[in-house]
Amino acid sequence: MIPPAAPAPRAAAVPEEIIRARAYLLRTVEPPSRDLVRLIEQHGPVEAADRLRRGAVPEALLERAAARRDTDTSEADLADAAAAGARLLVPEDPQWPGWQFAAFGNARRADLAPPVALWARGPGDPSALADRSVTVVGARDATRYGLHAAADFASVLARNGVAVFSGAAFGIDAAAHRGALSAGGRTVAVLACGPDRVYPAAHAGLIERIAATGLVLTEYPPGTTPGRLRFLVRNRLLAALGAGCLVVEAGTRSGSKRTASDSLALGRPLMALPGPVTSAMSVGCHEMIRSRQAELVGRPEDVLEIIGRLGIDLAPERVAERRPTDGLAPGTLAVHDALPARAAWPARRIGEIAGVAPDSVRIALVELEERGLAEYHQGLWQRPARRSGP
Amino acid sequence: MIPPAAPAPRAAAVPEEIIRARAYLLRTVEPPSRDLVRLIEQHGPVEAADRLRRGAVPEALLERAAARRDTDTSEADLADAAAAGARLLVPEDPQWPGWQFAAFGNARRADLAPPVALWARGPGDPSALADRSVTVVGARDATRYGLHAAADFASVLARNGVAVFSGAAFGIDAAAHRGALSAGGRTVAVLACGPDRVYPAAHAGLIERIAATGLVLTEYPPGTTPGRLRFLVRNRLLAALGAGCLVVEAGTRSGSKRTASDSLALGRPLMALPGPVTSAMSVGCHEMIRSRQAELVGRPEDVLEIIGRLGIDLAPERVAERRPTDGLAPGTLAVHDALPARAAWPARRIGEIAGVAPDSVRIALVELEERGLAEYHQGLWQRPARRSGP
Numbered sequence: 175m176i177p178p179a180a181p182a183p184r185a186a187a188v189p190e191e192i193i194r195a196r197a198y199l200l201r202t203v204e205p206p207s208r209d210l211v212r213l214i215e216q217h218g219p220v221e222a223a224d225r226l227r228r229g230a231v232p233e234a235l236l237e238r239a240a241a242r243r244d245t246d247t248s249e250a251d252l253a254d255a256a257a258a259g260a261r262l263l264v265p266e267d268p269q270w271p272g273w274q275f276a277a278f279g280n281a282r283r284a285d286l287a288p289p290v291a292l293w294a295r296g297p298g299d300p301s302a303l304a305d306r307s308v309t310v311v312g313a314r315d316a317t318r319y320g321l322h323a324a325a326d327f328a329s330v331l332a333r334n335g336v337a338v339f340s341g342a343a344f345g346i347d348a349a350a351h352r353g354a355l356s357a358g359g360r361t362v363a364v365l366a367c368g369p370d371r372v373y374p375a376a377h378a379g380l381i382e383r384i385a386a387t388g389l390v391l392t393e394y395p396p397g398t399t400p401g402r403l404r405f406l407v408r409n410r411l412l413a414a415l416g417a418g419c420l421v422v423e424a425g426t427r428s429g430s431k432r433t434a435s436d437s438l439a440l441g442r443p444l445m446a447l448p449g450p451v452t453s454a455m456s457v458g459c460h461e462m463i464r465s466r467q468a469e470l471v472g473r474p475e476d477v478l479e480i481i482g483r484l485g486i487d488l489a490p491e492r493v494a495e496r497r498p499t500d501g502l503a504p505g506t507l508a509v510h511d512a513l514p515a516r517a518a519w520p521a522r523r524i525g526e527i528a529g530v531a532p533d534s535v536r537i538a539l540v541e542l543e544e545r546g547l548a549e550y551h552q553g554l555w556q557r558p559a560r561r562s563g564p
Numbered sequence: 565m566i567p568p569a570a571p572a573p574r575a576a577a578v579p580e581e582i583i584r585a586r587a588y589l590l591r592t593v594e595p596p597s598r599d600l601v602r603l604i605e606q607h608g609p610v611e612a613a614d615r616l617r618r619g620a621v622p623e624a625l626l627e628r629a630a631a632r633r634d635t636d637t638s639e640a641d642l643a644d645a646a647a648a649g650a651r652l653l654v655p656e657d658p659q660w661p662g663w664q665f666a667a668f669g670n671a672r673r674a675d676l677a678p679p680v681a682l683w684a685r686g687p688g689d690p691s692a693l694a695d696r697s698v699t700v701v702g703a704r705d706a707t708r709y710g711l712h713a714a715a716d717f718a719s720v721l722a723r724n725g726v727a728v729f730s731g732a733a734f735g736i737d738a739a740a741h742r743g744a745l746s747a748g749g750r751t752v753a754v755l756a757c758g759p760d761r762v763y764p765a766a767h768a769g770l771i772e773r774i775a776a777t778g779l780v781l782t783e784y785p786p787g788t789t790p791g792r793l794r795f796l797v798r799n800r801l802l803a804a805l806g807a808g809c810l811v812v813e814a815g816t817r818s819g820s821k822r823t824a825s826d827s828l829a830l831g832r833p834l835m836a837l838p839g840p841v842t843s844a845m846s847v848g849c850h851e852m853i854r855s856r857q858a859e860l861v862g863r864p865e866d867v868l869e870i871i872g873r874l875g876i877d878l879a880p881e882r883v884a885e886r887r888p889t890d891g892l893a894p895g896t897l898a899v900h901d902a903l904p905a906r907a908a909w910p911a912r913r914i915g916e917i918a919g920v921a922p923d924s925v926r927i928a929l930v931e932l933e934e935r936g937l938a939e940y941h942q943g944l945w946q947r948p949a950r951r952s953g954p
Contacts, residue, residue: 280941319840319842322842323841323842447841448838448839448840448841448846448850448853448860449838449839449840449841450709450838450839450840451713451837451838451839451861451862451863452709452712452713456838456862457862460838460860460862461862463838463853463860464859464860464861464862464866466856469854470838470850470853470854470860471841471854472841472846472847472850472851472854473841476854499906507906510906511904511905511906511907512917514901515901515905515947516889516897516900516901517901527902527917551670557905
């Protein structure tokens with residue numbers, strides 16, 4: 175369906191049997207599956223594949239694999255993918271974005287399992303691209319305002335070395351990819367269909383352009399067609415691969431909300447673009463900002479600041495420097511931690527809780543007050559009701 | 565300059581000597597003056613006026629009054645005001661919005677002193693109007709979008725019984741007043757000139773319409789012309805009189821920011837209307853939302869919710885009901901208060917700080933976790949990093 179692109183690079187270091195095993199596992203158990211991830215962690219991919227073939231795996235996993243485990247199409251899958259210019263990227267490959275996918279390990283939701291491998295097409299290094307990146311999502315039926323903003327933000331971000339991840343859908347997705355491409359920047363499409371397919375078909379040219387300079391990723395083996403569930407499942411990869419997630423336009427019931435909530439669940443900062451209150455396409459963004467789930471971004475520079483501040487591409491010291499409690503002496507910090515948020519206490523009680531002497535407590539409280547970290551009313555101390563920062 | 569309106573109501577209960585004294589004080593000391601407010605608190609208005617005339621007041625106050633204290637024009641001022649249809653509203657009057665102005669008592673900024681009286685024109689009861697109210701401010705050079713939104717919000721709010729306070733200026737102010745008037749609702753203009761003047765002159769008709777059904781207020785005696793400083797000083801009254809402050813459009817250096825910061829300093833919730841990120845007139849609003857000073861409002865209903873939640877017109881129970889910690893047993897609340905925000909502690913340590921037994925701490929922590937008020941990671945507990953509410 176897609177003509178072969180440039181020869182796909184392959185990490186020579188990864189043994190073929192691992193590639194084969196992961197290709198088999200990827201097709202045999204429909205993602206996401208924490209049970210499968212656990213099985214691989216315990217036994218390694220080759221042994222895990224063997225156990226699955228033999229049926230020597232926990233009952234729940236066996237049931238999920240029942241329909242496919244007797245047929246190993248990994249050789250054909252790898253050949254079909256290669257014919258479409260795609261390789262199988264595995265966690266054993268140095269280009270695997272392991273840092274990003276580590277966030278799945280802290281997520282509570284059972285559906286937030288990492289992928290066991292990814293089909294990849296294009297010259298981009300997935301790990302390097304994800305290192306400084308933003309995921310841009312939004313409505314398919316976007317307004318001109320939204321399309322313009324998505325392209326403009328993506329273009330400025332790409333010019334600043336940020337890779338723009340999106341889903342290649344109509345509307346905001348396509349505008350974001352195109353904005354990055356127009357700036358000569360890097361962009362990555364994460365699809366919900368096989369690497370030999372394009373969806374939507376009208377974006378065959380766009381996806382080809384993305385694959386030519388950036389990267390097209392998918393969890394689904396060759397021949398897979400997209401479906402509603404697969405789009406939802408795909409969204410967790412978009413959420414994980416971006417250092418932050420920007421929602422450009424979203425109606426009240428937008429699918430972008432799923433990617434947004436996945437991003438939050440994975441600890442990624444969520445950003446939303448405001449728009450006219452008269453536009454139905456901005457209602458979802460405004461809701462996310464109102465509920466404090468998302469930060470409002472008015473300029474691409476805001477995005478750079480947020481992914482720089484909270485992102486994974488900066489040294490931890492930078493993050494620490496921006497905390498309002500930084501530079502506080504340990505005693506003062508203890509007093510800060512003891513300050514009640516929903517009550518107001520006399521200094522004496524705070525001192526008791528913090529384990530700090532009365533005189534030192536008062537000095538600490540005054541310092542905290544100067545920094546806007548404590549408030550004093552009628553003899554009682556408390557945390558400020560409103561924080562002026564995130 | 566302005567034809568007399570309907571006969572101004574006068575609270576018969578307030579002795580004339582108090583009215584005269586406050587008219588004298590209002591003209592003699594240019595507001596705001598905390599020293600003057602304190603003098604009146606100590607001695608009452610009549611004795612305070614007498615002391616000021618005699619020069620028996622603290623040095624600082626004497627200096628500020630030096631230029632005017634020898635001339636008592638209170639009789640003429642009251643006559644001129646009456647000729648323009650205005651009365652002097654004093655704190656001794658039951659219609660004085662004392663509840664609202666009490667906020668000045670908690671403010672730290674020295675320039676946030678309450679007025680010692682107000683010239684009032686129109687049939688509205690200032691106290692009743694301020695009880696359920698919102699202050700709407702914004703750019704003079706507003707966009708069509710902003711003007712439309714200001715009128716629309718004001719109209720819906722007015723229809724819901726909320727009085728719309730604004731400054732009668734060009735742009736957002738006028739649109740807000742007109743929106744309220746168009747809905748047959750109540751609106752109040754707070755001016756920075758004498759009650760016998762109109763500013764801007766082009767708004768003579770608008771101000772007349774406001775005075776006919778609502779209220780026109782000013783701190784400045786008859787004949788006073790507006791000036792840059794007086795607009796700034798006036799803004800604190802707008803901030804105090806609204807149960808909340810809504811900024812509709814504001815550029816980066818907008819004067820509305822002053823009213824916004826006065827509102828925050830007086831403990832009023834600040835709201836901002838988002839707009840297209842491509843509009844310079846929305847930059848100020850977006851900044852306020854980003855910095856968490858203002859809540860984003862997308863619909864008039866959002867404003868109703870916020871002033872209902874935090875406003876002064878609702879019973880305190882309603883406010884309390886909306887706290888996420890409501891309904892928690894005292895022990896659980898103590899555990900909540902002991903939860904660290906910037907660290908993560910084992911349950912044992914939290915129990916020590918909260919003074920709650922180990923078994924009860926664990927039960928409390930699980931309850932808090934269910935409510936989204938605590939988070940657990942690898943044996944340690946902490947407050948959730950992001951709050952989903954204000």
